[in-house]
Amino acid sequence: MTRASIQGEAGAFSHTAARQLFGDDVEIVPCTSFDDLFESVVRGRATHGVVPVENTLAGSVPGNLDRLMDSGLHAVSETNVRVELCLIAPPNRQVSDLRSAASHPVALEQCRRFFRERPQVTPVTIYDTAGGVRDLMRGGANFDAAIASRLAAGLYGADVLLEGIEDNHKNFTRFFAVATEPGEPPAESVTASLGFVVPHEPGSLHRALGHFARAGVNLTRLESRPIPGRPWEYRFYADVHGDRDPIEEALEALGRGAADVHVLGIYGRPSTSN
Numbered sequence: 001m002t003r004a005s006i007q008g009e010a011g012a013f014s015h016t017a018a019r020q021l022f023g024d025d026v027e028i029v030p031c032t033s034f035d036d037l038f039e040s041v042v043r044g045r046a047t048h049g050v051v052p053v054e055n056t057l058a059g060s061v062p063g064n065l066d067r068l069m070d071s072g073l074h075a076v077s078e079t080n081v082r083v084e085l086c087l088i089a090p091p092n093r094q095v096s097d098l099r100s101a102a103s104h105p106v107a108l109e110q111c112r113r114f115f116r117e118r119p120q121v122t123p124v125t126i127y128d129t130a131g132g133v134r135d136l137m138r139g140g141a142n143f144d145a146a147i148a149s150r151l152a153a154g155l156y157g158a159d160v161l162l163e164g165i166e167d168n169h170k171n172f173t174r175f176f177a178v179a180t181e182p183g184e185p186p187a188e189s190v191t192a193s194l195g196f197v198v199p200h201e202p203g204s205l206h207r208a209l210g211h212f213a214r215a216g217v218n219l220t221r222l223e224s225r226p227i228p229g230r231p232w233e234y235r236f237y238a239d240v241h242g243d244r245d246p247i248e249e250a251l252e253a254l255g256r257g258a259a260d261v262h263v264l265g266i267y268g269r270p271s272t273s274n
Contacts, residue, residue, distance in 0.1 A: 004177070005029040005037045005046040011130030011152030013081050017175035018050045020079045034064060038071045041178060049073070054174040055083070058106055060223060065237050068178060068264055069195050075176040075265025076183030078191070083171040085111060087162040088133050088153045089145040095161050100124050102132045103147035107166075111147060114165045121145075133158055176265070185266045191220070191241045193264040196254060200233065208236075208258050215250040217242035235260070241269075 002022040006014035010028045018026045029046045031037040041049040051068070052061045068075065085107055089098065095118075102124035103111075115123055124143045126132045132146035137156040145161070146152075153160050176193075198204035212219055221239040226232075240247060244266070255261045 001025065001027055002048060003027045003029055003046045005031050005040040005049045007031050007034050007037050007051075008128040009130040009134055009152075011133060011149060011155045012128060013083055013149055013173060014050050014052065014175065015130070016149060016151055017052075017079050017081045017173075018048075020081065021050065021077055021175070021177050022048070034067055038067050038073065038178070041073055041180065042071055044180075047179065048076075049178045051176045051178055052173050053176055054221075055106075056170065056172045057110065057168055065193075065195065065264070066225060068176070069235075069262055071178075073178040073180060074182045075193050075267060076179050076181075077177045077267045078174060078270040079177075080172045080174050080270050083110075083166065083173055084150070084164055084169075085147050085166040086150050086153060086160045087114070087145055087165055088136070088148055088158045089161050090137060091157075091159050093145070093159065093161065098144045100143040101145040101147055102126045102136075102141070102143040104129050107147050110166045110168070110171065113167045114162075130155075174270070178265075183265065183267050185244065186268050188243045189241075190244050190247065190266050190268060191239055192247050192251065192266045193237070193239050194251065194262060195235050195237050195264060196258040196261045197227070197233070197235050198258050204257075205236070208254055209238075211250045211253040211257075212240050215242070215246040215253075217246050217250050237264075 004018040004026050009030050037049045040046045053064050100122045105125050108123045129148035130152040133148045133152040133156045135141045136146050198208050218241045220241050223237050224234040
């Protein structure tokens with residue numbers, strides 16, 4: 001059976017991602033931090049980790065590509081999860097009864113309209129969306145409701161009072177499944193995620209990316225991250241999509257001109273929740 005580590009408690013959106021990747025029978029291994037998540041896979045306590053790397057509203061999830069680079073693990077597949085935020089409370093409660101609602105700060109930020117229209121409800125910051133539902137149902141929480149997924153409500157026996165309370169419904173988070181061994185991507189139509197460093201001189205990034213253009217490979221994402229201990233120097237993370245042979249040829253050419261080229265994973269195209 002697949003054992004998948006996630007950051008947070010069962011019912012988090014990472015749990016939804018794990019189900020999309022591995023099926024409903026996946027065994028979830030909750031972790032308190034992303035560092036713990038990666039360590040659990042490295043040490044064999046889980047067969048895979050499910051890691052958020054990017055959100056369509058908030059952008060990159062800070063540090064997770066660096067963690068993947070440093071861990072030596074491999075991205076073996078990806079999925080996109082539609083983030084639908086629900087107002088969740090114990091049974092027999094009404095929205096009018098509520099005076100506070102708790103969630104992760106990113107989730108609270110994505111529900112500004114909800115709080116603006118209901119000034120009597122105070123937002124409360126906690127570390128985990130699903131953990132808020134769990135604590136609410138165990139009793140003793142210092143808030144009346146939680147904002148989390150419908151999955152979390154079902155797992156912990158709570159009621160969904162309102163659904164889709166996020167300000168922007170085109171809200172998706174991209175997740176990697178990571179493992180100790182590389183995956184087995186299809187022969188064609190793959191995505192490669194990589195990190196690389198180019199010389200600090202004019203035109204170096206242009207020359208590096210030109211290898212993908214000449215190979216007919218589509219660059220779908222590019223970002224820079226500071227390199228610890230090397231002030232004002234940066235590592236570039238990129239995703240490229242295309243047929244596998246041209247991608248591998250472009251990666252080989254990149255390696256001749258760039259430094260520290262590291263392929264984080266080569267995998268097939270993702271599934272996406274509604």
